Amino acid sequence: MANSRVVVVGGGLAGLACTMKLCELGIPVDLVSLVPVKxxxxxxxxxxxxxxxxxxxxxxxxxxxxxxxxxYGGDFLQHQPPVKEMTDWGPNIIELMDRLAxxxxxxxxxxxxxxxxxxxxxxxxxxxxxxTGQQLLYALDEQVRRWESEGLVRKFEYWDFxxxxxxxxxxxxxIVAQDLASMEIRSFPGEAVxxxxxxxxxxxxxxxxxxMCTGSAAxxxxxxxxxxxxxxxxxxxxxAIPGADKLRLMSESARGEGGRVWVPRTPQxxxxxxxxxxxERFYFLEERYPKYxxxxxxxxxxxxxxDICVNENLSVERDRLSVYLDLTHIPAAELxxxxxxxxxxxxxxxxxxxxxxxxxxxxxxxxSMGGLWANYERTPxxxxxxxxxxxxxxxxxxxxxxxxxxxxxxxxNRLGANSLLSCIFSGLFxxxxxxxxxxxxxxxxxxxxxxxxxxxxxxxxxxxHDSMLARTKSTENPYLIHRQLGDLMTKAATVVRRNEQLExxxxxxxxxxARALNCGMSDTGSWTNQNIVFAKALEDMFPLAKSxxxxxxxxxxxxxxxxxxAFAMPALEARDDEGRxxxxxxxxxxxxxxxxxxxxxxxxxxxxxxxxxxxxxxxTSILPPRPRLYGLVGAEMIESVWKMRTASNEAxxxxxxxxx
Amino acid sequence: MIKDAYNETIKTFRVEVVxxxxxxxxxxxxxxxxxxxxxxxxxxxxxxIAARPVTVAGKPTTPVAWDCxxxxxxxxxCTMVINGQVRQSCSALVDQLLAVExxxxxxxxxxxxPVIRDLVVDRKRIFHNxxxxxxxxxxxxxxxxxxGPNQGQHQQEENxxxxxxxxxxxxMEACPQFLKIDKTQMSGESENEFSKRVQPxxxxxxxxxxxxxxxxxxxxxxxxxxxxxxxxxxxxxPGGIQLCGNAQNCVAVCPKHIPLTTSxxxxxxxxxxxxxxxxxxx
Numbered sequence: 043m044a045n046s047r048v049v050v051v052g053g054g055l056a057g058l059a060c061t062m063k064l065c066e067l068g069i070p071v072d073l074v075s076l077v078p079v080k081x082x083x084x085x086x087x088x089x090x091x092x093x094x095x096x097x098x099x100x101x102x103x104x105x106x107x108x109x110x111x112x113x114y115g116g117d118f119l120q121h122q123p124p125v126k127e128m129t130d131w132g133p134n135i136i137e138l139m140d141r142l143a144x145x146x147x148x149x150x151x152x153x154x155x156x157x158x159x160x161x162x163x164x165x166x167x168x169x170x171x172x173x174t175g176q177q178l179l180y181a182l183d184e185q186v187r188r189w190e191s192e193g194l195v196r197k198f199e200y201w202d203f204x205x206x207x208x209x210x211x212x213x214x215x216x217i218v219a220q221d222l223a224s225m226e227i228r229s230f231p232g233e234a235v236x237x238x239x240x241x242x243x244x245x246x247x248x249x250x251x252x253x254m255c256t257g258s259a260a261x262x263x264x265x266x267x268x269x270x271x272x273x274x275x276x277x278x279x280x281x282a283i284p285g286a287d288k289l290r291l292m293s294e295s296a297r298g299e300g301g302r303v304w305v306p307r308t309p310q311x312x313x314x315x316x317x318x319x320x321x322e323r324f325y326f327l328e329e330r331y332p333k334y335x336x337x338x339x340x341x342x343x344x345x346x347x348x349d350i351c352v353n354e355n356l357s358v359e360r361d362r363l364s365v366y367l368d369l370t371h372i373p374a375a376e377l378x379x380x381x382x383x384x385x386x387x388x389x390x391x392x393x394x395x396x397x398x399x400x401x402x403x404x405x406x407x408x409x410s411m412g413g414l415w416a417n418y419e420r421t422p423x424x425x426x427x428x429x430x431x432x433x434x435x436x437x438x439x440x441x442x443x444x445x446x447x448x449x450x451x452x453x454x455n456r457l458g459a460n461s462l463l464s465c466i467f468s469g470l471f472x473x474x475x476x477x478x479x480x481x482x483x484x485x486x487x488x489x490x491x492x493x494x495x496x497x498x499x500x501x502x503x504x505x506x507h508d509s510m511l512a513r514t515k516s517t518e519n520p521y522l523i524h525r526q527l528g529d530l531m532t533k534a535a536t537v538v539r540r541n542e543q544l545e546x547x548x549x550x551x552x553x554x555x556a557r558a559l560n561c562g563m564s565d566t567g568s569w570t571n572q573n574i575v576f577a578k579a580l581e582d583m584f585p586l587a588k589s590x591x592x593x594x595x596x597x598x599x600x601x602x603x604x605x606x607x608a609f610a611m612p613a614l615e616a617r618d619d620e621g622r623x624x625x626x627x628x629x630x631x632x633x634x635x636x637x638x639x640x641x642x643x644x645x646x647x648x649x650x651x652x653x654x655x656x657x658x659x660x661x662t663s664i665l666p667p668r669p670r671l672y673g674l675v676g677a678e679m680i681e682s683v684w685k686m687r688t689a690s691n692e693a694x695x696x697x698x699x700x701x702x
Numbered sequence: 703m704i705k706d707a708y709n710e711t712i713k714t715f716r717v718e719v720v721x722x723x724x725x726x727x728x729x730x731x732x733x734x735x736x737x738x739x740x741x742x743x744x745x746x747x748x749x750x751i752a753a754r755p756v757t758v759a760g761k762p763t764t765p766v767a768w769d770c771x772x773x774x775x776x777x778x779x780c781t782m783v784i785n786g787q788v789r790q791s792c793s794a795l796v797d798q799l800l801a802v803e804x805x806x807x808x809x810x811x812x813x814x815x816p817v818i819r820d821l822v823v824d825r826k827r828i829f830h831n832x833x834x835x836x837x838x839x840x841x842x843x844x845x846x847x848x849x850g851p852n853q854g855q856h857q858q859e860e861n862x863x864x865x866x867x868x869x870x871x872x873x874m875e876a877c878p879q880f881l882k883i884d885k886t887q888m889s890g891e892s893e894n895e896f897s898k899r900v901q902p903x904x905x906x907x908x909x910x911x912x913x914x915x916x917x918x919x920x921x922x923x924x925x926x927x928x929x930x931x932x933x934x935x936x937x938x939x940p941g942g943i944q945l946c947g948n949a950q951n952c953v954a955v956c957p958k959h960i961p962l963t964t965s966x967x968x969x970x971x972x973x974x975x976x977x978x979x980x981x982x983x984x
Binding site for chain 1: 746762766774777778792850861862866920
């Protein structure tokens with residue numbers, strides 16, 4: 043094991059969790075990251091991490107219910123075994139992170155405190171103030187530093203992953219990366235390569251993501267032949283602070299701690315928020331979803347906020363769309379203890395104290411449910427087999443994907459506080475699988491690979507670099523093209539999607555792509571050239587942008603975050619019960635027909651200039667799909683028809699069983 | 703439009719950047735004229751310069767190199783010296799800067815760390831200092847071992863602020879005892895060779911408030927406490943807490959308002975008690 047090195051690309055929660063577990067198993071790691079790993083984007087996660095726990099258990103919660111909430115929240119688009127394994131592991135992961143010194147908030151008796159998050163009725167979320175991601179990341183960073191000081195980890199920080207190295211048989215043998223200071227390009231051989239590079243927020247220009255979240259690493263794998271799945275499923279977070287350089291997240295935990303979303307009933311009411319009387323406020327989420335209230339899942343909250351501002355013209359301000367997120371009814375001391383971090387961010391960047399004045403927020407691109415396609419090995423019980431080298435492997439042997447850049451776990455919509463869990467889980471769970479891979483070496487060892495394979499891969503990247511530097515005559519500017527790409531993507535492929543817009547957007551993205559491939563460099567130097575590094579990342583945003591737009595264009599349905607009004611399920615209109623029942627029957631027929639057609643993962647493969655799309659069945663064998671209504675007012679009849687349908691199907695199945 | 707400190711409406715403002723092409727080379731300064739927009743921060747200023755890298759004199763130049771990450775002051779990447787003050791550039795809002803110092807913003811790299819290029823500095827030493835004080839808990843392993851030790855709210859409230867430290871380097875930049883170690887990787891030198899060459903200097907240099915405070919954090923954790931002695935030894939080794947001159951600059955510049963001087967005081971007491979115990983064999 044000591045001579046069998048694994049290369050991990052990315053040092054956020056997933057990459058660090060995997061690295062530390064590999065070290066525990068005695069497997070040395072080369073950890074390659076664009077930024078010092080302590081500065082990875084995981085620091086931006088605020089609200090918390092979910093698991094079933096002793097308190098919720100006594101209220102009827104279980105790992106199964108966490109699984110159910112996650113699948114229902116994801117609109118049934120996830121393969122269910124990986125999700126089941128993850129939710130089963132949830133309690134253990136929180137206990138582990140507690141032992142690793144994450145300062146979780148405590149109850150007065152000294153237990154880990156929990157709060158509620160979207161898409162569940164249980165208080166599952168453990169939290170560390172409102173900087174939970176930062177705290178979890180630091181704990182893992184510290185453990186990896188411990189292994190680094192013992193010589194098991196070599197860190198390569200400020201290195202840009204340029205691509206996987208594949209041998210003649212298409213097996214991944216390592217990576218090529220570039221030092222961002224010296225611009226040296228070299229290879230890193232490995233028995234396996236783990237991509238843990240996070241999300242592609244920069245494809246949308248401004249988002250809640252950090253500046254290194256370009257998606258380029260996943261894209262470079264895709265261009266090397268890896269499949270990319272469910273690209274069109276992009277989460278738009280309901281509550282962010284608009285900004286010129288970034289849309290800063292305002293955590294769902296604000297609502298988890300009692301924050302209320304509202305708009306004045308009078309459009310653009312000029313009065314100060316606090317002086318608008320209660321009866322003149324429209325708490326639209328609470329009125330439309332009395333069961334979940336402000337904690338409906340993110341896709342629903344986002345659409346409702348969008349609808350209230352755009353279609354109902356109830357935005358707080360006319361020229362800058364926003365709604366109120368109000369915490370002012372909660373005592374300031376409690377807010378400081380549980381939400382201090384995010385309130386400081388709001389105050390710092392907006393100059394207003396959210397403890398006394400309601401915040402103005404609007405949705406922003408936040409997370410990619412889609413990512414590199416990965417496999418898993420199912421157990422008969424419906425989980426994922428521990429220590430199987432099949433788990434998390436892409437279609438390229440020895441190339442693995444974990445964390446946000448992997449498509450498992452969140453389906454068509456991710457529940458809040460599930461991403462920290464999926465990142466840590468997939469990292470920890472993968473490590474023993476890699477140990478098995480190294481022990482059995484089904485594809486041989488990297489030690490037997492000819493050096494020319496690596497030299498060739500380095501030469502290709504050097505050639506790409508040199509030819510970009512040589513484009514001195516071009517006037518195309520990568521920063522301006524990036525801004526145009528962001529505007530285009532934000533307009534066409536976020537909350538509301540329309541086929542004519544998507545079609546036009548695909549053409550424009552393709553035009554921009556051609557121009558991006560011809561960008562000139564304003565810096566042609568060979569030392570810390572950030573200009574060419576950005577231009578490269580920009581070029582590599584396009585395969586993902588195209589996959590997102592094409593995936594959205596072809597998927598003629600509504601599922602989770604993917605919403606096309608032209609294909610929305612109709613609301614019930616009849617006034618009388620009988621009429622409503624008939625409509626609900628029709629609704630359920632259409633629901634079932636739609637699932638037969640569209641309950642499939644979108645698989646994109648890169649053909650050199652465009653993504654080719656195919657569709658793959660989803661393993662829904664553990665929990666059958668059902669309408670996802672979250673107790674919407676007016677949709678009760680659908681729920682009741684669906685229940686009867688399921689019961690009679692079940693009865694028919696039993697009769698059939700007893701007669702055969 | 704906002705008005706600056708001279709009560710004049712701002713259309714453009716000047717940005718002076720102290721630049722340096724490579725480690726060891728002479729710094730020089732370039733001035734840019736930037737069009738004013740509402741809600742700008744220093745990051746969006748640098749983004750504008752990158753998109754059109756032309757100095758105020760009309761001379762085309764290269765985009766300014768700088769470090770950034772989260773843009774919401776939790777990652778620590780974008781630390782630099784802005785109008786003479788060390789801070790994160792993401793939370794340095796242009797309106798606030800111009801309201802105090804009209805018409806011009808001056809950006810310099812941190813002075814206590816070697817410059818790689820322009821505003822990018824090499825802060826490896828910060829992370830190395832975390833190794834010196836063993837800033838981690840030594841758990842048996844990552845297997846499921848049941849819940850961690852019960853901890854009271856007061857303990858969480860003591861530890862959480864220390865744990866918010868993002869290793870940005872502000873406290874070291876402001877500290878008169880924390881001296882620059884001006885060594886960077888040379889061309890042709892591997893990371894490994896460089897780290898061997900620089901390590902003896904790193905090991906002798908002052909730990910700084912950052913690492914001292916992290917040692918205090920782990921010594922105050924129920925599992926971390928079990929190896930408190932090793933951290934106290936590290937705090938009294940060469941470059942340790944004895945070098946602190948009590949200038950208290952660290953706590954004044956910390957963007958996260960971490961009670962660094964309280965940490966140093968706690969570390970000092972713990973070290974003294976530990977020494978006495980060793981003398982009297984208790």
